[in-house]
Amino acid sequence: xxxxxxxxLIAGRVATKIAKxxxxxxxxxxxxxxxxxxxxxxxxxxxxFKVRVNAAVKSNPNYGPKYSxxxxxxxxxxxxxxLPTKQNTKDTMIKSLMVYNETPAxxxxxxxxxxxxxxxxxxNNAMTLKEIAEQLGGKW
Numbered sequence: 001x002x003x004x005x006x007x008x009l010i011a012g013r014v015a016t017k018i019a020k021x022x023x024x025x026x027x028x029x030x031x032x033x034x035x036x037x038x039x040x041x042x043x044x045x046x047x048x049f050k051v052r053v054n055a056a057v058k059s060n061p062n063y064g065p066k067y068s069x070x071x072x073x074x075x076x077x078x079x080x081x082x083l084p085t086k087q088n089t090k091d092t093m094i095k096s097l098m099v100y101n102e103t104p105a106x107x108x109x110x111x112x113x114x115x116x117x118x119x120x121x122x123x124n125n126a127m128t129l130k131e132i133a134e135q136l137g138g139k140w
Contacts, residue, residue, distance in 0.1 A: 001026075001027045001028075001029065002021055002026050002027065002028050002029070002113060003029045003031065003107060003110050003111070003112045003113065004018065004028060004029070004030050004031065004112060004113050004114070004115070005031045005032055005103075005112035005113070005114050006030055006031065006032055006033060006035065006036050006075075006114075007031075007032040007035040007114075008035060008037065008119060008120055009036060009037065009114070009115060009118045009119060009120065010036075010037055010038075010039060010118050010119075010120055011036040011037060011038050011075060011078060011129065012038075012078070013115075013118040014036065014115060014118055015075065015078040015079045015082055016082060017115060017118075018030065018079050018097070019079050019082035019083055022079070022083065022093050022094070022096055022097055023083065023084070023093065025096075026096070027096045027097075027098075028096065028097050028098070029098045029100070029107065030072075030075065030097070030098070030099040030100065031100050031102075031103045031104075031107060031112055032100070032101070032102060032103060033071050033072045033074075033075045033099050033100060033101055033129060034071040034072070034101040034102070034128065034129055034130035034133070035128055035129070035130065036071070036075060036128065036129045037120045037126045037127070037128055037129075038126060038127055038128075038129065038132065039120070039124050039125065039126045040124075040125060040126070041125055042125060042127055045127050045132065046127075046132065046135050046136075049067075049132055049135075049136055050136065052065075052067045053067050053069065053136050055067075068138075069133050069136045069137060069138030069139075070101070070133060070138055070140045071101055071128075071129035071130055071132075071133050071138075071140075072099040072100060072101045072140075073099075074129055074132070074133065075099050075129065076094070076097060076099045079094070079097060079099075080094050101130075101140060
């Protein structure tokens with residue numbers, strides 16, 4: 001079992017590392033997912049996520065892809081999209097991933113891994129998943 005603290009790390013890079021661990025059969029627990037960072041222009045990031053969240057089918061607006069506005073579920077979706085495409089294997093693999101927005105009491109005293117090579121440098125524009133979720137109207 002691998003416990004990862006992702007506070008202040010770049011979301012996509014951490015997601016690839018976690019996806020590889022899941023493919024290799026490891027159970028992964030992710031802590032502080034709301035503090036993950038997505039780099040880029042803030043307006044472009046918000047626009048991209050708004051298009052996803054507001055997507056609907058023209059014939060029936062209630063039907064269509066439903067995207068979450070909760071940071072932990074947003075990150076879970078990122079990792080899920082990086083797993084192998086056969087549906088049965090993807091469904092069984094994603095069950096070995098647990099994502100939390102904060103650190104639960106049961107994992108507070110556990111030693112967590114941090115990937116220092118994926119730390120965000122302050123030179124670029126960026127937003128945390130928490131800021132994106134709040135802009136989209138997420139409540140958790």
